[in-house]
Amino acid sequence: MDDSKTFILKIYRGNPGRQYWEEFEFPNEPYANVISALMDVQRNPVNRQGIKVEPVVWEQGCLEEVCGSCSMLINGKPRQACTAIISGIIKQTNSNIITLAPFTKFPLVRDLIVDRSLMFDNLKKVHAWIDVDGVYNRGPGPKISQAKQEVMYSLSTCMTCGCCVEACPQTNQHSKYVGPQIMAQVRLFNDNPTGKMQRRKRLRPLMEEGGIGDCGNAQNCGPACPKHIPLHDAIAAIGRDVTLQSLKDLFSLPDRD
Ligand code: SF4
Ligand code: SF4
Numbered sequence: 001m002d003d004s005k006t007f008i009l010k011i012y013r014g015n016p017g018r019q020y021w022e023e024f025e026f027p028n029e030p031y032a033n034v035i036s037a038l039m040d041v042q043r044n045p046v047n048r049q050g051i052k053v054e055p056v057v058w059e060q061g062c063l064e065e066v067c068g069s070c071s072m073l074i075n076g077k078p079r080q081a082c083t084a085i086i087s088g089i090i091k092q093t094n095s096n097i098i099t100l101a102p103f104t105k106f107p108l109v110r111d112l113i114v115d116r117s118l119m120f121d122n123l124k125k126v127h128a129w130i131d132v133d134g135v136y137n138r139g140p141g142p143k144i145s146q147a148k149q150e151v152m153y154s155l156s157t158c159m160t161c162g163c164c165v166e167a168c169p170q171t172n173q174h175s176k177y178v179g180p181q182i183m184a185q186v187r188l189f190n191d192n193p194t195g196k197m198q199r200r201k202r203l204r205p206l207m208e209e210g211g212i213g214d215c216g217n218a219q220n221c222g223p224a225c226p227k228h229i230p231l232h233d234a235i236a237a238i239g240r241d242v243t244l245q246s247l248k249d250l251f252s253l254p255d256r257d
């Protein structure tokens with residue numbers, strides 16, 4: 001085990017078109033996480049060569065793995081910085097050097113910040129919400145089985161962090177593929193008894209270029225999800241639903257809700 005008294009943050013930073021590695025060294029405090037280390041860099045932005053540099057920028061919000069904003073590549077793995085404990089990483093890798101880099105599948109803004117708007121645009125594209133026509137009391141809604149509730153709950157924990165998109169070989173900054181997270185959200189809203197009424201609005205965009213046909217079934221996405229969302233099951237279910245809807249559309253068959 002590496003029992004160094006210090007650890008080194010090696011950060012891939014910079015602006016689009018000019019990125020470089022820069023190292024910072026800090027005392028190895030128990031329970032420090034990557035965000036607290038980045039805050040130390042911000043307070044005292046002096047690199048390992050003793051040169052004062054521009055403070056590193058990153059995003060953060062909830063600090064409890066709920067908002068997804070602090071997602072980045074930590075030792076090459078997509079994950080959240082707020083729950084990445086320094087001592088745990090050192091123990092796991094037996095090295096006191098921790099690399100941080102921005103996601104590669106989204107446009108770089110600066111240092112560790114990328115623009116994840118594409119994920120939100122894709123959610124809009126597939127109507128990932130349920131329309132309501134008022135706030136009056138309509139009584140209890142249709143019953144949802146316990147088994148379905150459990151799947152829906154898991155799907156609802158998605159925080160649009162982008163880890164699954166980063167891990168997917170079919171996505172890149174030029175690809176039109178909407179990515180695995182979108183399949184999970186379409187399944188969530190189509191499984192809802194009210195949301196089901198608008199399922200065609202969600203399935204039809206997935207028949208087009210960038211839809212389910214672009215999934216290569218490499219299955220990298222599931223293990224990358226910090227919320228353990230069953231992405232492969234969602235992709236398989238949406239694949240079946242899209243095929244059925246295409247046949248109905250082709251033969252102008254009526255939908256039986
Ligand atoms: S199964 Fe593979 S290709 Fe399909 S979304 Fe997941 S990682 Fe991407
Ligand atoms: S499905 Fe998982 S990995 Fe993908 S955006 Fe949602 S929480 Fe992140």
Ligand code: FES
Binds near residue numbers: 063081
């Ligand atoms: S700050 Fe919200 S997930 Fe890390």
